[in-house]
Every structure is written in structure tokens, then in C-alpha cells.
Amino acid sequence: MKWLTNLFTSNKEEKEPADPMKKFLIAGLGNIGAEYIHTRHNIGFKVLDRLVQQEGLEWQTAKLGAVAEYKLKGRTLILLKPNTFMNLSGKAIKYWLDKENIPKENLLVVTDDLNIPFGTIRIKAKGSDGGHNGLKSIQQLLSTSDYPRFRFGISDEFKKGQQISYVLGEWDEEEKAKLPERLDKSVEAIKEFTLSGLANTMSTFNGK
Template sequence: MNWFKSLFAKRIKQPEDSMKKYLIAGLGNIGAEYVNTRHNIGFKILDRLAGQENADFKTAKLGTVAELKIKGRTVFLLKPNTYMNLSGKAVKYWLEQEKIPIENLLVVTDDLNLSFGTIRIKGKGSDGGHNGLKSIQQLLNTSDYPRFRFGISDAFKKGQQVNYVLGEWDEEEKATLPERLDVSAEAIKSFVLSGIANTMSSFNGK
């Protein structure tokens, strides 16, 4: 009967174990020409967090993935290789593959409506015209998932939005970016350890 008890124990622990798993999806476009563009801030923030935790990204299905542990929680950092407009394919696959509850998903993306470097974390919301978020909402069939928006400002002339988001940071932004990346990495760790409400209180607008 011991084997039965052991099997039963594993089954009842499974939901608890899944609650300790997190998916942090940083949005961006693959390719050398996009590496330092504003639209790729999601990739850059995940790179900073992975560097702090000595985690390496490895090529996997629909993206590159780094796995790390934060005080007993398993955290998957996902950079989709589907290009921005199809981000939902990768996010949906990894949520299902690792059986991660949607409340443990955090999508990191750029936002034109926030001043440069401003952080805004929310538990749900519209896609705001962002193609990456639009794809995720369509594939998950809900807009009720946590998201981390990093301000890139809207300092572009009429008709230049695409060139602006796919353009590289200016010199002033480059000087400030490292500190903003560090704060962003701390915000993600807070989300994992303290939950979204505490993280919103601590980091929104910072």
C-alpha cells in the first residue's frame, strides 16, 4: 500500500507545485537588427534578470527559454521567436507545457503611453493597440493576465510611430537604461515572491 500512498501524495501535491511555477514572457523581435530597439525592451529586461541569476537562455520550442529558481519558485523566462505579432503562440504553448496558472504569467512589453523608463504593472487590461498583447489575448481568449509595461514615451512625429518603436534608444535613454533594467528585474522578482498587488504598490510609477 505504500506505493499507493506515495502516488496519492504526489497527486494531491501537484496543484500546489504548479502554483510555484511562473512564466515571464518578454516580448520582442528576433534578429540582430532589433536587439537594441525600443520594441525589444521585453527581451532586454529578461536578459538582465537572467544575468543577475546566472541563468542561460537555450533554444526551445517557439522561443529561447531560461529556467531559474527564486526561493523555491521555478521561473521560466521566455523570449518568443515568433516575432511580435505572433507572441501568443509561444506564451500559450509554454503555459500549457509547464501547466502554469494564468495568474502566474507576467508579460513584459513596451508602452508608448508611458514616459521613458516608467513601470506600470497590472493584473489585466486591454491590448492598447500593442500587437504582441493582441496576439496573446486572442490565443488565451482572455485579457485577464498580468502584464508589465515599460514606458518608451511617444516622442515621435506624426506618421513615424513604426520607425520610432523599431528605432534604437537615444544617447540620454542609453545612459539611464541600465538602472531602469535593474529596477525592472527587481519588480519581476517581487511579482514571483510577493504577488501582483504588493508589486504594483511598490513599483508602479517608479
């Protein structure tokens, strides 16, 4: 009867709910539409597209965004590109956090940042929205600014009064040449976040 006991135990273990601490929501911010694909403001989408491409995954159209699921060494990563446009990013992120029962500390928001040199990575546990409409929406919907965010530097090489056209403009030729390596480094940082935690990821990748 020992084999029956083992079988029963095995079935019981398989039916247990997944550990929420091993599930993550990685949300890349951007705007939908062909005119935005190659803009600086869409770097969040571009980073996640790189991860999906590398791992042979596929985006699925789902509620409030495009979603892909990635399994990594016992972790489940829900990758999300909101289709709400940047200013309403929080709506999609809150929906998927609630739907998948993911704690806020396992959320990582990938976004552009004007205050950081091009391609530089800066990951933080919390912070203000810094005038970024996507982060502002997330803070409003989650009622907190305490959630991890991955800021990808796009620099501030624009003339006075040209911020909007710069952010919504496409990468220049020099940036395009450097972007693939920066995207690969960003994917490495996302994986490190899920496997080693926020502190280790910040130590390894910030400023790189």
C-alpha cells in the same frame, strides 16, 4: 523501523508534483534578429536578458522561443523570449503555459508602452491590447485579456507619422545612459511579483 517510515515519507514527498501556484511564466516580448536587439520594441527581451545575466543563467533554444529556468526561494520562473516575432507572441506563450501547467495569474508579460514616460514601470492585472500587436496576439490565443502585464515606458517622443520608425528605432544616447538602472529596477519588480504577489508589486513599483 522508524527510520524506514521516515525514508518512505521522504521519498513520497519528493515524488509529489510541483505546486503550480509556485511556478511562473515570465515572457518578454520582442522580435528576433540582430537588427532588432537594441530597439525600443524589444525592451521585453532586454529586461529578461538582464535577469539572466545577473543570475548567471543561460538561454536554451526550445520550442517557439529561448527559455531559461530560474529558481527563487521555492518558486520556479520559466523565462521566455518568443521566437515567433511580435505579432505571434501568443502562440509561444500559450504553448509554455500549457506545457508547464502554469495558471494565467502566474503569467507576467513584459512589453513596451508608448503611453508611459521613458523607463516608468506600470504593472496591471489585466487590460486591453492598446493597439500593441504582441498583446493582441496573446489575448486572441488565451481568449482573455485577464493576465498580468508589465509595461515599460518608451514615451511617445516622435513626430506625426513616425510611430513605427520610433518604436523600431534604437534608444537615443540619453536613454542608453539611463537604461541600466531601469533594467535593474525591472528585474526587482519581476522578483517581487513572484515572491509577494501582484497587488504588492503594483503598490511598490508602479510609477517608479
